[in-house]
Amino acid sequence: MKNIHVVIWGFGAMGKGMADMLLTKKGVEITGVCDRNPAIINTSIFSLLEEPKRNHPDVIITDDITTLLDKEICDIVLLATDSFTKNAFPKMKQVLEAGINCISTAEEMAYPKAQEPELAKELDAIAKAHNVTLLGTGINPGFIMDLLVIALSGTMKRVDHIEANRVNSLSPFGPAVMEEQGVGITLEEFHQGVDSKTLAGHVGFAESIQMIADALGVPLTRFEQQMKPIVTTVDRKSPYGEAKKGHVAGVNMTGQGYVGNDVFIDMKHPQQIEPEMEGTHTGDYITIKGVPEINMGIQPEIDGGIGTIAMCVNMIPHVLNSKPGLKTMIDLPVPRAILGDMRDLIDS
Amino acid sequence: MKNIHVVIWGFGAMGKGMADMLLTKKGVEITGVCDRNPAIINTSIFSLLEEPKRNHPDVIITDDITTLLDKEICDIVLLATDSFTKNAFPKMKQVLEAGINCISTAEEMAYPKAQEPELAKELDAIAKAHNVTLLGTGINPGFIMDLLVIALSGTMKRVDHIEANRVNSLSPFGPAVMEEQGVGITLEEFHQGVDSKTLAGHVGFAESIQMIADALGVPLTRFEQQMKPIVTTVDRKSPYGEAKKGHVAGVNMTGQGYVGNDVFIDMKHPQQIEPEMEGTHTGDYITIKGVPEINMGIQPEIDGGIGTIAMCVNMIPHVLNSKPGLKTMIDLPVPRAILGDMRDLIDS
Numbered sequence: 001m002k003n004i005h006v007v008i009w010g011f012g013a014m015g016k017g018m019a020d021m022l023l024t025k026k027g028v029e030i031t032g033v034c035d036r037n038p039a040i041i042n043t044s045i046f047s048l049l050e051e052p053k054r055n056h057p058d059v060i061i062t063d064d065i066t067t068l069l070d071k072e073i074c075d076i077v078l079l080a081t082d083s084f085t086k087n088a089f090p091k092m093k094q095v096l097e098a099g100i101n102c103i104s105t106a107e108e109m110a111y112p113k114a115q116e117p118e119l120a121k122e123l124d125a126i127a128k129a130h131n132v133t134l135l136g137t138g139i140n141p142g143f144i145m146d147l148l149v150i151a152l153s154g155t156m157k158r159v160d161h162i163e164a165n166r167v168n169s170l171s172p173f174g175p176a177v178m179e180e181q182g183v184g185i186t187l188e189e190f191h192q193g194v195d196s197k198t199l200a201g202h203v204g205f206a207e208s209i210q211m212i213a214d215a216l217g218v219p220l221t222r223f224e225q226q227m228k229p230i231v232t233t234v235d236r237k238s239p240y241g242e243a244k245k246g247h248v249a250g251v252n253m254t255g256q257g258y259v260g261n262d263v264f265i266d267m268k269h270p271q272q273i274e275p276e277m278e279g280t281h282t283g284d285y286i287t288i289k290g291v292p293e294i295n296m297g298i299q300p301e302i303d304g305g306i307g308t309i310a311m312c313v314n315m316i317p318h319v320l321n322s323k324p325g326l327k328t329m330i331d332l333p334v335p336r337a338i339l340g341d342m343r344d345l346i347d348s
Numbered sequence: 349m350k351n352i353h354v355v356i357w358g359f360g361a362m363g364k365g366m367a368d369m370l371l372t373k374k375g376v377e378i379t380g381v382c383d384r385n386p387a388i389i390n391t392s393i394f395s396l397l398e399e400p401k402r403n404h405p406d407v408i409i410t411d412d413i414t415t416l417l418d419k420e421i422c423d424i425v426l427l428a429t430d431s432f433t434k435n436a437f438p439k440m441k442q443v444l445e446a447g448i449n450c451i452s453t454a455e456e457m458a459y460p461k462a463q464e465p466e467l468a469k470e471l472d473a474i475a476k477a478h479n480v481t482l483l484g485t486g487i488n489p490g491f492i493m494d495l496l497v498i499a500l501s502g503t504m505k506r507v508d509h510i511e512a513n514r515v516n517s518l519s520p521f522g523p524a525v526m527e528e529q530g531v532g533i534t535l536e537e538f539h540q541g542v543d544s545k546t547l548a549g550h551v552g553f554a555e556s557i558q559m560i561a562d563a564l565g566v567p568l569t570r571f572e573q574q575m576k577p578i579v580t581t582v583d584r585k586s587p588y589g590e591a592k593k594g595h596v597a598g599v600n601m602t603g604q605g606y607v608g609n610d611v612f613i614d615m616k617h618p619q620q621i622e623p624e625m626e627g628t629h630t631g632d633y634i635t636i637k638g639v640p641e642i643n644m645g646i647q648p649e650i651d652g653g654i655g656t657i658a659m660c661v662n663m664i665p666h667v668l669n670s671k672p673g674l675k676t677m678i679d680l681p682v683p684r685a686i687l688g689d690m691r692d693l694i695d696s
Contacts, residue, residue: 021505143503147682151499154662154683155491155655157369217688290685292651296644303640307503314502334495334682335502337638340565 001343003029004316007074007100009065009091010081011035013174014105016048017309018078023051025313027341032068033061065091069098076101076319078312083107083203085116092134093126101132101319103312107203109136110146111328114210124326133322137315137329139307140166141204144284145267146211147329152286152294153216159290162212165268167282168301169275170250171238182229182248183241183273190229190248201227202269205255209265213257215330218264225255230272238273249273314338317345349691351377352664355422355448357413357439358429359383361522362453364396365657366426371399375689376664380416381409413439417446424449424667426660431455431551433464440482441474449480449667451660455551457484458494459676462558472674481670485663485677487655488514489552492632493615494559495677500634500642501564509637510560513616515630516649517623518598519586530577530596531589531621538577538596549575550617553603557613561605563678566612573603578620586621597621662686665693 006022008015011033022030033045040048045059068074077095082088085108092109095102112120127134136142145164153159170181177183180200182190193199205225213220232249236242243249250272257265275282283299318332329335338345354370356363359381370378381393388396393407416422425443430436433456440457443450460468475482484490493512501507518529525531528548530538541547553573561568580597584590591597598620605613623630631647666680677683686693 024506139503148499150684151496151682152650153685155487155650155658156685157654157658157661158372159685159687215684217686217692219688292654294646294650295648296646298642298644300643302500302503302642306505306640310503310505313505329682330684331681333679334499334677336498336563336678337501337504337507338565339507340567344565 003027004320004342004346005029005031005073005075006316007032007034007068007077009034009077009079011037011040011045011048011061012080013305014080014309015078017305018080018313019045020049020051021309021313023049023054023056025338025342027343028316029056030059031073033059034063034065034068035061036063065094069095069100071099074100076103076316078103080105080312083200085109085112085119089119089123092123096123096126096130096132096134099130099132102134103315103319104134104136105138105308105312106136107138107141108207110138110141110204111207111211112136112326114206120326127326128324131324133319133324134326135315135319135328135332137311139302139304139311141207141211142311142329143307143335144302145204145269146208149212149286149288150215150330151334152296153288155292156288156294157291159216159288161264161266161289163266163287164208165285166301167275167280167285168271168304169282170241170271170273172303172305174240178241181251181271183250184243185248187229187231187248194227199227199251201251202253202271205253205267205269208267209255209257211328211330212265218259220257220264221260222258223256225253228252228254230270232278234277236274236277241273243273310337311335317342321347351375352668352690352694353377353379353421353423354664355380355382355416355425357382357425357427359385359388359393359396359409360428361653362428362657363426365653366428366661367393368397368399369657369661371397371402371404373661373686373690375691377404378407379421381407382411382413382416383409384411413442417443417448419447422448424451424664426451428453428660431548433457433460433467437467437471440471444471444474444478444480444482447478447480450482451663451667452482452484453486453656453660454484455486455489456555458486458489458552459555459559460484460674462554468674475674476672479672481667481672482674483663483667483676483680485659487650487652487659489555489559490659490677491655491683492650493552493617494556497560497634497636498563498678499682500644501636503640504636504642505639507564507636507638509612509614511614511635512556513633514649515623515628515633516619516652517630518589518619518621520651520653521588523588526589529599529619531598532591533596535577535579535596542575547575547599549599550601550619553601553615556615557603557605559676559678560613566607568605568612569608570606571604572606573601576600576602578618580626582625584622584625589621591621658685659683665690669695
């Protein structure tokens with residue numbers, strides 16, 4: 001049986017991490033990488049990766065995806081280029097129309113129905129027409145604040161209220177994230193960034209909250225989210241970020257899904273550099289009121305970068321086994337680490 | 349659209365709990381209950397339940413399952429009669445051969461391939477021949493020490509070692525469990541009980557460990573388990589149990605799945621009455637070494653009785669939607685609480 005053939009589209013931190021991870025797995029092969037960054041086009045991926053080449057064929061980065069979208073050399077595309085459904089849409093359309101399965105890292109694609117219901121319908125129709133599957137996933141949205149909440153609720157007779165908190169550190173991240181999250185800027189700059197929508201904050205509350213509501217069968221009456229600065233009272237410094245006392249060390253995102261006038265799903269996601277310097281301990285926390293009551297903690301938080309990389313790679317067999325169409329994490333079997341040959345996980 | 353029709357076979361604590369839970373749900377109806385206990389045959393289930401009758405038709409308990417195994421009145425049987433596959437086998441066979449789906453609470457049925465591979469094959473063939481689905485589930489095995497471990501591993505690039513600990517209290521349980529777990533007996537009686545196999549301890553390590561190994565694609569070289577007494581140093585008393593100082597307050601079950609000569613999956617499951625009296629705090633704990641490392645805790649532990657009841661009821665839609673055959677929790681989408689109309693979860 002031939003290896004599973006994977007093409008990676010987008011070779012930033014996520015794409016590179018997926019390549020590194022795939023190189024450690026059996027029964028799978030990277031058959032192409034596409035990126036538009038002129039600095040890396042026509043280079044071997046092995047000059048950019050941590051994993052050595054070993055027995056894997058060389059892969060030269062191209063900026064022309066069309067040469068890679070061939071069923072003979074590609075079973076699935078891992079698309080790691082965008083955060084928003086509408087930006088990823090033409091790329092996903094192109095992949096699906098070539099008759100190839102696709103996993104997207106775009107945060108909104110974790111539950112595209114939440115904010116882009118029309119595009120979600122269109123993607124589902126295109127995937128079905130070409131007999132392939134499309135999935136959006138990642139650590140969050142995609143797992144921590146949605147799928148894990150949903151799975152835990154499966155042990156409950158009754159659910160009255162859901163709270164999910166993800167308290168994480170931005171210290172491991174690079175300059176792009178520092179900029180997106182406003183690390184080091186003044187309060188005034190922060191408020192300007194929020195007004196002009198140049199500060200991203202966390203993308204995913206709308207998706208996580210709608211995924212939970214739909215999975216549990218709860219009609220939401222309203223969704224809200226807020227974005228507040230985390231102002232440091234001490235000087236903080238991380239490898240790529242620096243926030244002086246009184247400046248912004250990160251962003252506190254909060255979001256709520258209402259049933260009637262009551263908050264039914266409550267989310268808090270503070271992200272900052274060096275949280276320990278002011279006594280904040282990172283972790284993922286889920287509290288579900290009901291019968292029985294559930295109080296879960298994961299300390300420290302599951303690493304966002306590695307987690308997203310792993311979720312995308314680990315979901316490959318589930319996507320290849322799935323019925324055609326646009327799927328979300330609640331439609332497919334639970335994710336799992338792949339320690340054996342990936343081909344053994346494919347339904348015959 | 350008609351309600352989903354559920355028959356409950358076995359009306360002990362689990363069966364009654366499922367009935368109570370079903371009565372709080374929309375789009376589902378209990379169309380029959382079978383039990384062989386003479387004390388309850390020909391009684392209305394409502395004389396035995398906590399939930400009031402409301403608009404639900406009356407249900408009289410019968411000891412004749414054949415009258416209930418009719419597709420017109422039954423979409424699925426919840427079978428809550430046994431712990432072991434071979435004891436539940438003839439019952440499951442009868443249900444499947446009537447063309448009816450089935451969920452079993454038998455601990456071994458959570459992953460019957462582990463200890464009864466021949467019966468598992470036969471059940472799969474029978475279910476497929478009659479175009480129906482069979483699932484074994486429960487809180488543990490079925491969720492805490494297996495499915496949840498597997499789901500968390502989905503966020504990992506590499507897994508080196510898995511530890512799952514479930515520290516729970518037996519205090520809420522009744523006289524049957526006190527006897528099965530040896531609460532109150534002497535050390536000598538305990539060792540006799542282990543030798544004569546009259547003490548059950550926890551049934552499920554073989555299933556949980558094999559489920560994890562298969563899900564991750566790890567070939568195990570060996571499985572072992574041990575059963576040790578928890579001897580109390582103080583007098584302990586629970587509603588249905590009593591252990592004097594020096595006597596047995598519960599059972600400490602431990603189990604290991606080996607790869608080569610190393611323990612790859614390590615399980616600890618101490619169960620006792622009044623654990624707090626000697627400073628033991630109950631909870632569910634999962635530690636997975638690898639990249640990234642995961643340390644999860646749920647405190648207190650998810651209630652075993654309610655959890656099993658909820659898992660069985662909450663999996664009904666997934667079983668009705670599934671392809672035919674014998675399925676396990678790793679084949680189906682994640683469990684979830686059902687807060688809306690159960691019929692809305694059925695694929696059209």
